[in-house]
Amino acid sequence: MKNKLIPIALVVIGAILFGLSFLSFGSSSGDLDISIVKSNSIMPAAHNVYSNELALDGKYYLFKAKMTNNGKNTLEDVTVRYRIPGYVEWTELDIIGEMFPGQTASVRCYPKFKDDISEKMTESTEKVEIEISWDGAGEDDIIDEEFSFRISDRNEYMFTNIPAAEIAGWGDVYNNDALLACFVTPNDPIVKYYTQNIQEKILMGEQASVTKDPNEAVRFLAGIYNATVLSHMVYSGTKGIPETLQDVSKFSQHNRLPREVITGNTGLCLELSLLYASILSNAGLDPVIFLVPGHAYPGYRLNGQYYAIEATGIGGEGLGSIMSAEEAFKKGMEQVSEFYQKYQNGDPRYTLVDIHAVNQEGVTPMVLKDDDFLRKKVDDIVASWGSAGTIAQTSNSGQMANRVNTGGGNSGGNSGGGNTSGSSLSFAIPGGWQTYMRPVPEIPIITAQVLAPDQTTTVTVFDVPASSGQEALGIINQYFQSYGMSIQYQMNGNQVSGQTFSDNGVFNWVGKTLRRNGGIRLVAVGAPDYLYGQSTGYINQVFNSIQ
């Protein structure tokens, strides 16, 4: 019996050690260090952005946690859960399969709020509870963290989410500008209903998004403006948009939603811009909002060109004057011109939000429900338009449409005298490009040349005394041959693509021709073959704008 005692004792001791090893060394015990970076405030209007980790490259999270395993053991199935009482139930954020000693993992939280958060009319302070556990973790091991954050009301727009003390430049002030797209609500049933009424009662039909015709698009813009004038909508001013970096008090603005602007019949510059953008988007155009110090105004992008209107031209009887649609458009285009000058000079206070571009980055509009009461209010407003809508449409829109051809803002197409007639080819000159009139006196058929900042991508305007495109290209070739160059081309209707060969290499180009003043005008844009692929974006932009 004695000689069995020792081996049995060994087995017992071994079993005890083996069992203890799981208590003291096993995966159950851990020393996880947590550090949390949180958002102080979130906007209900942007709830679709906060819930989408792909939106704007994941910039808008509720919190992110850095977890480092400072213990000696590998932790398995480390699980991070969170909840926001009253908004989000316990939700698993991530399960990390293994966390080795010294390993760090980061987890980000993109909370999925219910759509009804966009009905939140008051701000509140809420709490996030976070729980981190792992396989075999005892109650004492489980880590609980919590922090408070603010949910604003649905109308609040914060220009930036950077603390005031950290603001260093205008890029910081406009840090949230992409989120303006959340307030652009083309799918709001009330906005849709209002848009339909403009299309039917004011414009008597429109096809701007179908034809991409600038005249038609401007007529649509005028239609929106006239609708607001006929509704007796008024501008009620406030200094909502920051003018200086010290304007900390203005780094948030209470925006009425487009539906509230329609039914409330009043709006600030930014609110009117949001309304226009919603209607334009609903009609299939590409809206943009221009942000400048102390002001915002709406517009759209069409065929590579930007158009704008001074929406606050509606003024109000109390303000003494109401601009006509033509005046508002003229003012808007002047502002676009100024905008581009400042923008090209690198002034960071001048920025624009291309609504559909940021939509594609995951910034989607807030979801709003239909409302019979608001529809009824829209009906009342539409009734006030009466037959005046037709009058407004005929008196203003036609004149404005002509202005597009006479050039405004960034419209190009310099003919010899600088005045582009309605029948000549015009095109949009991208920002920063230089125009040279009659650049080669020895070749008089070259009317103008526009050179990109890269000094290689070039637009050339030819005015050739010829009766057809073929003949015109033949004459151009003759001129070129006398300078040791030659061209090869293919024509398809009025479109032409070709190559120019010279001692300097091959120059690829595309263009369009049009009969003009008894001759042919050719506008061609291209680049050296080795840079053509790199310049395709610019070339297509210019080519598509030739009309």
Added chain:
Amino acid sequence: MKTIKNILILFLLMLGFLAMGQQTQQKIDMDIDNVGNAKITVSMTMNASQWQVWNANLGNNPAALKREIERSMPAYFLDDFKLEKDDMNRSFNLSLNAYGVCEINKRGVWSIETDQKDANVTELTDHKYMLVSSPMELGGAVQQTFTINFPSEATDIKVDKDSLGKSIFEFDMNNTAGGINFMMWGGLLFMIVGAGWTGVSLMTNKSK
């Protein structure tokens, strides 16, 4: 989302104000350690005008540079920023630590995503890979050479595709930092020896 493309784009945006027209080279090295963290080093030489612009915007304001990088990489926890400028040669060297760059799944497989379809990956050595790209964000004006160094503990490194067809690095890596559980192995040894001893004793008694 934590991907190599995020890193490439970030360091490209950091140069977003550079004059176009001349292709510039940028070198990014990512050294991954044995727990999935990375040391990232960016180096670049510029021409005279680019150097002036870069210095005016970020080079002379390292705090702004750090903040710009932190904001542009929300998926990462970053620290230990070091900027070394060589004004004589118009070049800079920026290094930083990024934590939790690689992820490990439940099967114990480590991964790092490129977020690029058919990424142009070249295997330089067993543990070193290279990606070359000229992102369109700057019109192809900057060529980025990205090298990724896996730790010596990494094995079976392969470039696979995720469910969306994007290239992804996957590898195995046993952790050596955890040490040996002497208590468990000692207990097991005691039990085996004890059980063996008991068995031998029983057999001996039986044969008697």
